[in-house]
Amino acid sequence: MKNFFLSIVVVLFGFSLAAFYHYRNDDIPAKMISIVKIFQTTPDEKLAIPIDKTILKVFFEKYPDLKKYESDVVTLYKNRNYNSIWYDNKGLIEFADMLYSKVNSLEEEGLKSTLAYASIINGIFNANTSNKISETDTEILLTTVYVYYAKKVFQGIDVAKTTDIGWFLPRKNISYDNLLDSLLTDPQLLSKNEKQLFTQYYKLRDVLKKYRAIEQSGDWDPIDIDPSIEYYKHNDSSKTIGQIRHHLAVMGDLKRDSKSNLYDEELMEGVMNFKKRNGYKTNKILSTWQAQRMNIPIEKLISTIIVNMERCRWIDPKFTKVPEYIFINIPAFKLNYIKNGKKELESNLLVGKDMTETVVFSGSISSIVFSPYWTVPRSIIENEIKQAIFQDKNYLESHEMEWKNGNIIQRPGVKNPMGLVKFMFPNSNDIYLHDTPYKSLFEFDYRAFSHGCINMDKGKELAILLLRDDPNWTVASINEAMKGEKQTIHVLKNKIPIYIGYFTAWVSDDGVINFYNDLYQRDDRLADLLFSDVTE
Secondary structure, three states: OHHHHHHHHHHHHHHHHHHHHHOOOOOOOHHHHHHHHHHHOOOOOOOOOOOOHHHHHHHHHHOHHHHHHHHHHHHHHHHOOOOOOOEEOOEEOHHHHHHHHHHOOHHHHOOOOEOOOHHHHHHHOOOOOOOOOOHHHHHHHHHHHHHHHHHHHHHOOOHHHHHHOOEOOOOOOOOHHHHHHHHHHOHHHHOOOOOOOOHHHHHHHHHHHHHHHHHHHOOOOOOOOOOOOOEEOOOOEOHHHHHHHHHHHHHOOOOOOOOOOEOOHHHHHHHHHHHHOOOOOOOOOEEHHHHHHHOOOHHHHHHHHHHHHHHHHHOOHHHHHOOEEEEEEOOOOEEEEEEOOEEEEEEEEEEEOHHHOOOEEEEEEEEEEEOOOEEOOHHHHHHHHHHHHHHOOOHHHHOOEEEEOOEEEEOOOOOOOOOOEEEEOOOOOOOOEEOOOOHHHHHOOOOEEEOOOEEEOOHHHHHHHHOOOOOOOOHHHHHHHOOOOOOEEEEEEEEEEEEEEOOOEEEOOOOOEEEOOOOOOOHHHHHHHHHOOOEO
16 A cells, blocks of 8 residues: 555656746746645644744734734744644634634624624635635734624723723633633634633523513513502502512513402412512512512613623623622622532622722722721721711710711711721722621611621621631620620631622523612613724
8 A cells, every 4th residue: 555655646746847948938837736745744734834923913904904903813823833723634624614604603702893804704614605814814804803802892992991991800811712622622612611701691591582582572572660659569459460460470570460350369370570680579468669660671680681682791800719808799788608618608689889889899808897996997087977077076986986086987886887897808998798787777778878898787697607617706706795895806817809890681590680770870871882892
């Protein structure tokens, strides 16, 4: 067999030599060189696509609308010794088709964007196109497509833009080189990659598909609400109740639509499901303004899902892999303490009101302060307390306050706004997580009342959990320290990561979508950033 192939090579070489003398004033025909190269290439060897710094520079001059991706593309090739990524000995690799398919399905990822030179890119995968480009242009163009897709889906909008809209949680870092290696090894990671994307992202993506199907079905009928009726209760009957029943059945809060206009027990269960996933107290009375919330257009809810998918792109999935952490969702007014992957505590919160927003950022709880003093922020002194002192000279004493080193502090006690326990995580925003004496505020659905700090209704329970492995801190000793008589500071042996996020849509572990009020009006601003330019 070896001699057979050798004979063919000899014959071909003879033809080429003859051709050389026949066309000695011309170059050796390109086809003859290609035939020889075939016999020089092993089955596993890639086709040699010429790539170097000069070729890359010329490419981006030829396709100037892609220049924003030049730096990342050049780095990719430099790290790969300028070898081809998208060709093997048979031509374009299968992964190229898979990437092309995903780029053309970006709406499934909650994105509306088209890469420049779309017609040229389409031509790469269309055998009937009359406008074929060179293999070198194809190679570099596909690498640019990859970087574009990775930025859009796995990274999200620029860090500077997220900072401008008040997102100070650390953004994850992406290595396009390492990500590409993993995708080439396992192309299915294009569809789901939980090492690169926060798990919540994929839950929201599933719900996005469901809500788009509802939108296409046209079954999102408006509810006719009588403004003269304040609320609906058991056994009330009206056309509106029938419309509410249908709406809840479409949403999945009810298993079926019985077509009844009666506010019966079955509908009450559906109403309670709706309330639970929309941040309301789960009683059986349905107020008119809660019914009005059901009338939010389906396209608005879809937009809410999409902007929260974008927020998930910014989160490093590794943060959930630590032994324990605290996660706070501001619009949900909720805190969750997670240890070893299990939720140990859920607590209701009070967060900053509109003028004193709670900041989105992360830190580490380093100490617990029992029966804390409160150092009054300078803004509160200037805007509130000085006026109160002017009107009542005994204001400070009556509120257990005093001047100290140019600051006003409030002594420990049941009236102290810090409550009886405070969790310290040093930060430049002077934000703390703490107990509160104003327990009645937790009865409200809307709980943005603070000056920016985060007040919780289960401060003692969290302290007990964080200190349960410390024999010096029994429940009895914690109760003693929380009498409000003397400040006691305990430094934790292990710092606890705390993440303060902002998600107006969140899918629970059982697949149920929860929507929360956009307290600080951030969703529309983010939507504008996402959809301001659909061609890149």
